[in-house]
Amino acid sequence: MDSVTLEPVRAAGSPCALLNGPGSAQQHAGTRAGPLGCVPLSHQVAGHKYGVDKVGILQHPDGTVLKQLQPPPRGPRELQFYSTVYAKDCCDPCLLELQQHLPKYYSTWSSPDSPTELYLKLEDVTRRFQKPCIMDVKIGQRSYDPFASQEKREQQIRKYPLMEEIGFLLLGMRVYNVGLDSFDTYDQHYGRGLMKDTVKDGLCKFFYNGDRLRRDVITASVAKVQSILRWFEKQRQLNFYASSLLFVYEGLPSAPEDKPGTLSLQKNKGVLEYNNNIEQSLSTMYTLHKSHHPSTQDNSAWHDLLTPSDACEQETRVQELPEVEVRMIDFAHVFPSEVHDHGYIYGLRNLLKVLQQILDD
Numbered sequence: 001m002d003s004v005t006l007e008p009v010r011a012a013g014s015p016c017a018l019l020n021g022p023g024s025a026q027q028h029a030g031t032r033a034g035p036l037g038c039v040p041l042s043h044q045v046a047g048h049k050y051g052v053d054k055v056g057i058l059q060h061p062d063g064t065v066l067k068q069l070q071p072p073p074r075g076p077r078e079l080q081f082y083s084t085v086y087a088k089d090c091c092d093p094c095l096l097e098l099q100q101h102l103p104k105y106y107s108t109w110s111s112p113d114s115p116t117e118l119y120l121k122l123e124d125v126t127r128r129f130q131k132p133c134i135m136d137v138k139i140g141q142r143s144y145d146p147f148a149s150q151e152k153r154e155q156q157i158r159k160y161p162l163m164e165e166i167g168f169l170l171l172g173m174r175v176y177n178v179g180l181d182s183f184d185t186y187d188q189h190y191g192r193g194l195m196k197d198t199v200k201d202g203l204c205k206f207f208y209n210g211d212r213l214r215r216d217v218i219t220a221s222v223a224k225v226q227s228i229l230r231w232f233e234k235q236r237q238l239n240f241y242a243s244s245l246l247f248v249y250e251g252l253p254s255a256p257e258d259k260p261g262t263l264s265l266q267k268n269k270g271v272l273e274y275n276n277n278i279e280q281s282l283s284t285m286y287t288l289h290k291s292h293h294p295s296t297q298d299n300s301a302w303h304d305l306l307t308p309s310d311a312c313e314q315e316t317r318v319q320e321l322p323e324v325e326v327r328m329i330d331f332a333h334v335f336p337s338e339v340h341d342h343g344y345i346y347g348l349r350n351l352l353k354v355l356q357q358i359l360d361d
């Protein structure tokens, strides 16, 4: 892997050259309205909330999100991280590969009436979803960085003593309940209440839509987490503390899903969706097939019941997974390094293990 490209960051509390000071960020303390045209991000599931806290996340009218810079050294550190990863002349393959796991970064942003108040302008990774189910999971064995004071370390450990052992913490989530047409929300206290033997149930809630467990979403999310893990297993130049994964999926049910007995042949949707008889007869045949071949790996008998092109599309259906997002966010504590990020890797592996257990149940 190439050499370290992020400049070493100063220890917590030290002055930072990128910004003049925290004054600008403090100006909005207590105010509810955002800068011109911007509103607090309505679907934020964790972190500082604009109007409640001094800083927070806003939604820009153009559909991007604005993350107000935290006071130094955290805000400037996150800005430095995004600017480095998304530098126009960046040619470090490791950082270029990392981009796909992050929200797109556009630039810094400030409103004309407070030009010194800086925001990071980021892609809203929930934007393409109609009823986005969102979960923020902090990853790693330590929530404090190597420069944290003893007091900060103790405070972070007290918040969730199991971080070291579990390697991740559910910070918040909102889940769409299909039957009720409403969202259930869970805040940080819910996640902190999860123990070693209940963390699986906690995660499970995110994938349960009130009617059934979205196993398809779990499978798709696992693939994304594995891809992030592969990046971490290769790179030794950055270590992440108190950083999160943001999971998103569509809460609205799509056309007939992955239940046995229903078919959602994507290309034939128009026919199958509007013709119950056809769907029913295919469903009956599928059930018949299952009862005759309960554990067969060979689908030839089933294929015999379909035309060659149907059979081909059946194959397609089996492999089709829903579109989901799993993106890394929150980089206020990212530091250059020369070693693998063992804490983050531990957390990702354990998270994958728990997701796999949910699938195996």
Ligand SMILES: Nc1ncnc2c1ncn2[C@@H]1O[C@H](COP(=O)(O)OP(=O)(O)OP(=O)(O)O)[C@@H](O)[C@H]1O
Binding pocket: 041, 043, 044, 045, 046, 047, 048, 049, 056, 057, 065, 067, 070, 074, 103, 122, 123, 124, 125, 126, 134, 136, 244, 246, 329, 330, 331, 332
């Ligand atoms: N790019 C994004 N797209 C959509 N939602 C986002 C995005 N970034 C953040 N959010 C929402 O905002 C929440 C908080 O984000 P983030 O963790 O970056 O801020 P924070 O925890 O307040 O920051 P910090 O830890 O630096 O103080 C996330 O849980 C998520 O709901």
Ligand SMILES: [Mg+2]
Binding pocket: 046, 047, 244, 330
């Ligand atoms: Mg956060």
